[in-house]
Amino acid sequence: MIITLKKDAQESEIQSLHKELEAKGVQIHTSIGEEFNVWGLVGDTAHIDERDILANTCVENVTRVSAPYKLANRMFHPEDTIVDVGGVKIGGNEPIVVMAGPWCVEGDEQICRIGQEVKNAGAKIIRGGAYKPRTSPYSFQGLGYEGIVDMVHAREITGLPIVSELMSADKLDEFVENVDLIQIGARNMQNFDLLKAVGRTKKPILLKRGMSATIEDWIMSAEYIMASGNPNVIFCERGIRTFERYTRNTLDLAVIPIIKEKTHLPIVIDPSHATGDWKYIESVSMAAVAAGADGLIIEVHDHPEQAWSDGAQSLKPEKFAEVVRKCTSIANAIGRDM
């Protein structure tokens, strides 16, 4: 951390800040300049907040040089982390994993049928929502526990692990017992109490990026989970909110090389929420694989027009199979399996 000090600052204030920083266990190297003096802080600065330093009127500017995350930081953990989701490995040079299924579980028969269809088309994990975050209180909120039971049935029938979204810590036991991969949704990416709660388990966590989260915010949310004791975090990009209106969100694929440079954790892409339109899913899925994604999570429904929600962004099984085939060609071109 580099702190730039005003030349005309009061000596007493500078002394007091110096003492306070040393008390936090960092060493301070001073450089005398003509317009400003500069302190270089050495040591563990992850627990020092730039904004707190700025509150001192003697400070002109603060620049963080080291990243504020440690456990997720590739610098301290150079090898890729591979997360095991009910026997399916994600990350490193493992085959690219496709997760697929309906936006929400509509009943036992539906999730088992679609689960079998996506398995046939190449999916390795079944997705399905039982607890659904809805903008409107008047919209269908998911089948709840019944939906989880239905997913467990789909797992028995297909042999594939399952992923579903956890919205509240009071259902954590239910998820730990039944679900293979616990999804934290975009709207809860900074629900820190929920992050801490899932951090106290050892379950793999699929951490979606918040709609207005910077990449650094997102890594810090992974750090919350890891700092609570759970190293099994998988990032999931699902688009950020911008002014663009032809897509539901703006998919940011540059996150793939960035997450891989700055962290050692796997990253998967959700083209369904990102675009909000089934017509664009093939292109952006292929792009995600080419950019190095470790997996895809895609919404599939055999009757999108009758889906209880979000049918507009759901692929039909036959189209999904085509997307998997095309993505596999891309994967092979970059030397990966799928």
Add this chain to the structure above:
Amino acid sequence: MIITLKKDAQESEIQSLHKELEAKGVQIHTSIGEEFNVWGLVGDTAHIDERDILANTCVENVTRVSAPYKLANRMFHPEDTIVDVGGVKIGGNEPIVVMAGPWCVEGDEQICRIGQEVKNAGAKIIRGGAYKPRTSPYSFQGLGYEGIVDMVHAREITGLPIVSELMSADKLDEFVENVDLIQIGARNMQNFDLLKAVGRTKKPILLKRGMSATIEDWIMSAEYIMASGNPNVIFCERGIRTFERYTRNTLDLAVIPIIKEKTHLPIVIDPSHATGDWKYIESVSMAAVAAGADGLIIEVHDHPEQAWSDGAQSLKPEKFAEVVRKCTSIANAIGRDM
């Protein structure tokens, strides 16, 4: 709701959608056009999601004409709602209410001292954080229950009601018992389980706008609280996230006339988080009052440079008193007390 249908759509699909919509209790008026046919839906469409309709391939376009919110909607509740926070009334033509205090409670002595100072300067409610949402797991997370106890003490000493942020439903009883106004933070604006939980109480709720929430999303979150049974919602604008870097967030003051046009609920402005810099708080507070805000919530600390966090955006008590004086002049100019 207006649905535009493709001319070349399959008759069977159209029939099926028609039946499904009627089953949801709305009437459909059909208009035959040259390029498109149009359905006008009459009745309660709040529970129909535009995106679900779009999943039908016969549909070209869906436009919502009526707002998706009902309980918050001024159309069905023309008079201003006035929320009573421990005896302090907010909304309508009541005096503009200033809430103030430190970003976080640092101990009994601190909150009682600052509480007294902000009271002397004109604050009517004391703010202070006990549970703090922090981007980093390594940052101070608040004093927790101890902080709530300290705030209760500050209320006893000053006689002013208190507001504090609730981050998790498992602390709800603690807040209902001790706090006069429960704040839902920006990061939890779409933590729907938390919204439902506070909706089951009768406590006044201060609902901050999410960093990337549209005004409609925000009203829908208020609707969640109201639909769960709690009509005592106060909106709080604290800036949205944009590309601008000179301020922490971009304060959107046009929300004031919009919230007042579309809903009957009070709205207060948080200039501290919006700007992130104490130097700009005076100007934007005055602007907020001029635009018709029902209140302000301002961070005050007597030693910002020693504040445990966010000192950069905290006013000193004497500067805060000046801001209150200037805002009072503005309030008087528009015929309101403060």
Add this chain to the structure above:
Amino acid sequence: MIITLKKDAQESEIQSLHKELEAKGVQIHTSIGEEFNVWGLVGDTAHIDERDILANTCVENVTRVSAPYKLANRMFHPEDTIVDVGGVKIGGNEPIVVMAGPWCVEGDEQICRIGQEVKNAGAKIIRGGAYKPRTSPYSFQGLGYEGIVDMVHAREITGLPIVSELMSADKLDEFVENVDLIQIGARNMQNFDLLKAVGRTKKPILLKRGMSATIEDWIMSAEYIMASGNPNVIFCERGIRTFERYTRNTLDLAVIPIIKEKTHLPIVIDPSHATGDWKYIESVSMAAVAAGADGLIIEVHDHPEQAWSDGAQSLKPEKFAEVVRKCTSIANAIGRDM
């Protein structure tokens, strides 16, 4: 400027960068740290681009301490600049100036009639577009030179100076000869050739903020005009583009204290384009005055529904008069005339 150097960088690369920087006329103060070395640059760094420095692989990080603008910088010009627009003074403690008129000139009779109406209601400058930037090539593009002639007539009749938008340098002579205040629109804020062209005149320039311009970008565009020799720049905030859909743009009123802190130039607010809806103009105009704006520019049309464009954001003259009255009360409350 503070440059952080990697400890493991090649000595030859560091030497080469050091030499290159000295050749640009700055002094370099070195500080040896444990993890990084730091250079503090002293002297005029306005012509050094942070991104160029970053291209050196020995560099970890670059932080600009001094602002990249000089002529617009209040640090080097502490007194407020007051710009004289055809006898109407804008800035400093001068009365707050209201500019008003139709979005576009529709003919001589129209602009003279509306010009007289806005004068009666308190406007001091008449606005009207002759050359119009339209998203669609099929939309009306303005009356062109005929519109300028009509505006000149309106000035003769009312005695008020006129402001109009210049879209292309090849019309500059026409504007210099006829118009009192030349507007550079949001879409041309970084049309650098146009900025240089108007910078070679002495005409007052109304520089609108680009839809995605940071405040720093905006000040740099003013710097372009000033560096070309024209010190008469007035900033005009008209909202930035965000995800919000209830307003056309998001009005950023925090720019008022920021522009006044960082520069010595006047700033006016355009509530019409910012909100895109006449219903919200009163509130945000009052807010702008309270925040310290030096002026307002408001669209007024006596028959908005017949306006050739943008009627939705135009006030009728009687409503405009009411807005001026209410803004005057606010102005008086902060000790300014209007």
Add this chain to the structure above:
Amino acid sequence: MIITLKKDAQESEIQSLHKELEAKGVQIHTSIGEEFNVWGLVGDTAHIDERDILANTCVENVTRVSAPYKLANRMFHPEDTIVDVGGVKIGGNEPIVVMAGPWCVEGDEQICRIGQEVKNAGAKIIRGGAYKPRTSPYSFQGLGYEGIVDMVHAREITGLPIVSELMSADKLDEFVENVDLIQIGARNMQNFDLLKAVGRTKKPILLKRGMSATIEDWIMSAEYIMASGNPNVIFCERGIRTFERYTRNTLDLAVIPIIKEKTHLPIVIDPSHATGDWKYIESVSMAAVAAGADGLIIEVHDHPEQAWSDGAQSLKPEKFAEVVRKCTSIANAIGRDM
């Protein structure tokens, strides 16, 4: 276009709007609803602005059903347009074209040397800036005409066509005479006079997306060029401005399938400006090819640290050659040449 009318509107106002719309040559189909009446407009509505209709107080809502662009619209021109740039074909199933070269021309020797290097590595068109848009008036503004002369020399030596940015219509003749592909930069995407000027030539135009331009805005700018008579437009995505700070801009690759669905024009991707960091260019270039881009435009410099600007986002020739090889594998996997 669907217009929703308020039930309580004045009959006279409705009549007047009806007449006005008919005068614009569209037919109106009326549908009587319970809460609202609806007009469906049939005919060419491209010249009707939704916002103008909204200015009528009898109107509740306006929805555009047909796209506002005609010449760029794939609906009226189903076959892919292939643009010929000095003998290199772009679009349709033509091989994917790589354009490469330095951010700016630094002299004859430099552009000829780098031009040869990028040719050897697989580039088919040489890029280089002679007139440069810079945020600061104190930054190097390009060599101007001398730079164009140098590029012409590089073309002679390599046999490759050249692309360069035109910033002002007064240099148009110079560009028409010397340059094979005229680039309109992001900052000038809505410089409508410049669009009209290049529209009056037959030269191929590379139209970059503005930093805050919606896809529809962008297509409308292409429509400007086409409506002026020039059908040879190539879109170039270079990222949009968002809150994210780890990349210079946010690259939006979903534009590829969208542009191909809605228009018949080619699209190329600029990964250099989009990410601003050479380390991420390989990944996003591969992603762009996988998503169906017709070309790439990449900054290459043999001594990035000595580049006169933007070295941080420039690839060295050997790295560039590797990117081309990897992109070629992706191209082959989707059945295209490169």
